Amino acid sequence: MGFLHRHRGFVPYLLLGPGLGFLALFFVVPTYYLANTSLQEGSAEVGYVFTWAWDNYGDAIATYDEHLIRSLLYAGVATVVALAVSYPLAYWIAFHGGRWKSVLLLIVIAPFFVTYLIRTLAWQSILADDSVVVEVLRAIGVLGDGERLLATSTAVVAGITYNFLPFMALPLYASLEQIDGRLIEAAEDLYASRFQAFLRVTLPLSLPGVFAGTLLTFIPAAGDFVNAELLGTPREAMIGNVIQSKFLVITDYGQAAALSFVLMAAILVLVALYSRTLGTERLTG
Amino acid sequence: MIRKNTGRRVLTAYSLVALAYLMLPIAVVVLFSFNDPAGRFNYTWQGFTLDHWTNPFGVPGLRDAIVVSLEIAALASLVATVLGTLIAMALVRYRFRARGATNLLIFLPMTTPEVVLGASLLTLFLNLGVSTGFWTIFIAHVMFDISFVVVTVKARIVGFDRHLEEAAMDLGATPFTTFRKVTLPLIAPGIVAGTLIAFALSVDDFVITNFNAGATVTFPLYVWGAARVGVPPEVNVIGTTIFAVALAAMLLNVLRQKGAAR
Numbered sequence A: 001m002g003f004l005h006r007h008r009g010f011v012p013y014l015l016l017g018p019g020l021g022f023l024a025l026f027f028v029v030p031t032y033y034l035a036n037t038s039l040q041e042g043s044a045e046v047g048y049v050f051t052w053a054w055d056n057y058g059d060a061i062a063t064y065d066e067h068l069i070r071s072l073l074y075a076g077v078a079t080v081v082a083l084a085v086s087y088p089l090a091y092w093i094a095f096h097g098g099r100w101k102s103v104l105l106l107i108v109i110a111p112f113f114v115t116y117l118i119r120t121l122a123w124q125s126i127l128a129d130d131s132v133v134v135e136v137l138r139a140i141g142v143l144g145d146g147e148r149l150l151a152t153s154t155a156v157v158a159g160i161t162y163n164f165l166p167f168m169a170l171p172l173y174a175s176l177e178q179i180d181g182r183l184i185e186a187a188e189d190l191y192a193s194r195f196q197a198f199l200r201v202t203l204p205l206s207l208p209g210v211f212a213g214t215l216l217t218f219i220p221a222a223g224d225f226v227n228a229e230l231l232g233t234p235r236e237a238m239i240g241n242v243i244q245s246k247f248l249v250i251t252d253y254g255q256a257a258a259l260s261f262v263l264m265a266a267i268l269v270l271v272a273l274y275s276r277t278l279g280t281e282r283l284t285g
Numbered sequence B: 001m002i003r004k005n006t007g008r009r010v011l012t013a014y015s016l017v018a019l020a021y022l023m024l025p026i027a028v029v030v031l032f033s034f035n036d037p038a039g040r041f042n043y044t045w046q047g048f049t050l051d052h053w054t055n056p057f058g059v060p061g062l063r064d065a066i067v068v069s070l071e072i073a074a075l076a077s078l079v080a081t082v083l084g085t086l087i088a089m090a091l092v093r094y095r096f097r098a099r100g101a102t103n104l105l106i107f108l109p110m111t112t113p114e115v116v117l118g119a120s121l122l123t124l125f126l127n128l129g130v131s132t133g134f135w136t137i138f139i140a141h142v143m144f145d146i147s148f149v150v151v152t153v154k155a156r157i158v159g160f161d162r163h164l165e166e167a168a169m170d171l172g173a174t175p176f177t178t179f180r181k182v183t184l185p186l187i188a189p190g191i192v193a194g195t196l197i198a199f200a201l202s203v204d205d206f207v208i209t210n211f212n213a214g215a216t217v218t219f220p221l222y223v224w225g226a227a228r229v230g231v232p233p234e235v236n237v238i239g240t241t242i243f244a245v246a247l248a249a250m251l252l253n254v255l256r257q258k259g260a261a262r
Helices: A002-006 A008-038 A053-098 A098-113 A118-128 A134-137 A153-177 A182-191 A194-223 A224-231 A240-246 A252-277 A280-284 B002-032 B062-093 B099-111 B116-128 B133-158 B161-170 B175-203 B207-210 B218-229 B233-260
Strands: A040-043 A048-051
Touching: A002 A008, A002 B207, A008 A040, A008 A252, A008 B062, A008 B099, A008 B116, A008 B133, A040 A252, A040 B161, A048 B099, A053 A153, A053 A194, A053 A240, A053 A252, A053 B002, A098 A153, A098 B002, A098 B175, A098 B233, A118 A134, A118 A153, A118 A224, A118 A280, A118 B002, A118 B062, A118 B218, A118 B233, A153 A194, A153 A224, A153 B002, A194 A240, A194 B116, A240 B207, A252 B116, A252 B233, B002 B233, B062 B099, B062 B133, B062 B218, B062 B233, B099 B133, B116 B133, B116 B207, B116 B233, B133 B175, B133 B207, B133 B233, B161 B175, B175 B233, B207 B218
Parallel strands: none
Antiparallel strands: A040 A048
16 A cells, blocks of 8 residues: 555546546447448448548438438427426425335336336337227327327337436436425515416426436437337338448448437537527526 | 315326326236237237246247346446446545546446447447457446446445544554445445446347347347247246336335435
């Protein structure tokens, strides 16, 4: 320990070294190779060569612009629905959960305990043409006779919403739970109605949770391909489906890598716009 | 007063419906593990049977896939726990320059879409001529596990009272004895929680594994392959078992925390 005592400033780097080294090798370096691959030309037979093939980007965007827009749209709708479902639920658990809080939270994260693919397959049964849900919707006239749920965009968005909902609910709960109840009482003492108190005190204080929750839901949702594959048809294919099949089925590595960067760029731009609108700098200080 | 109660009732009803919605697919998974499907597809309820529970490995390939998943999860969560715990200790207990960069490097993998993580790792292996299989899956899992271990362990060490260590040293304990007898027992629950989360993420992962698996088949990859030709009810049996084990582990953890709080 004598050496370490004399060089105390060195200790944190010893602790960080192995883990950060691993991440550098298998997270940072791969990003370089992804960029490199996105500028390569070739085919599986003759091999791939780096040629500054910027065409990969142009071709990818021109061919798959619909998939990209569809991904962002599906992810956006799923995020909004997840927020609408989660906010009242998180509010209820935080303020009225009482001694059941931990059990209720356990139910909120319970979907994560079922393997991702298996819970998505469960939605296949729930939304199937002769399922109870579809029959009820037909009986009350929401669905017409020939209309179906499975293999539609509704099914894909519903699956995405369900699969990422806990990512929305947990940060919402965390921020609502921290709110000092006395602040709400103070607002009511000063003659705010319950609704006004919610709008002027509770809601602004929960915005960091809304921000974290929407990002944690939107980002994985935009890159998802499992829901579109299992609950949709090629007409509902998202950008993730294209990247997956180009890498693993039809080996078109250059375009696949380019599309991965296009997806990241689209997400970054939207996140930047979103955080400016919500004014997170002000929120998080 | 009447309006106040109505508002509360609507909120409660809405929340209960939301909770039911969260539980619905889980109930379907459990229910269909007892189904006796007529054809290859296990979509519609045909009749009750215990056959799939008494012989869960009756379908070819399923047992092997589960063994691979468990092996990778055990190895990856172990390695990720060691690497992640060291990072967490450095972040909580030391001041150093690269702190911002370190936090960023921990944060980024958690906020990158899984397709991109999987794809970029695959390009590394492709360009270096590494053939994908068991060990590339292992590497991928350690990579995405580390961040979650760091976050979990860090949350536990932050509330740690350093005076306890100083007291041990004052009473003549060597730094190593202090670490073994004081530090480790205090942060152990955080480390265990980190390992469990890493293990669970590893068993569940499909997307990143899909990119880096080669011909190796994990449990989620088995399900993916089966989804095209009809998923056998045995998969629901395994899914239900995984759910029950994870739920039991969580309940145990909640109970232990309540016991410790008393």
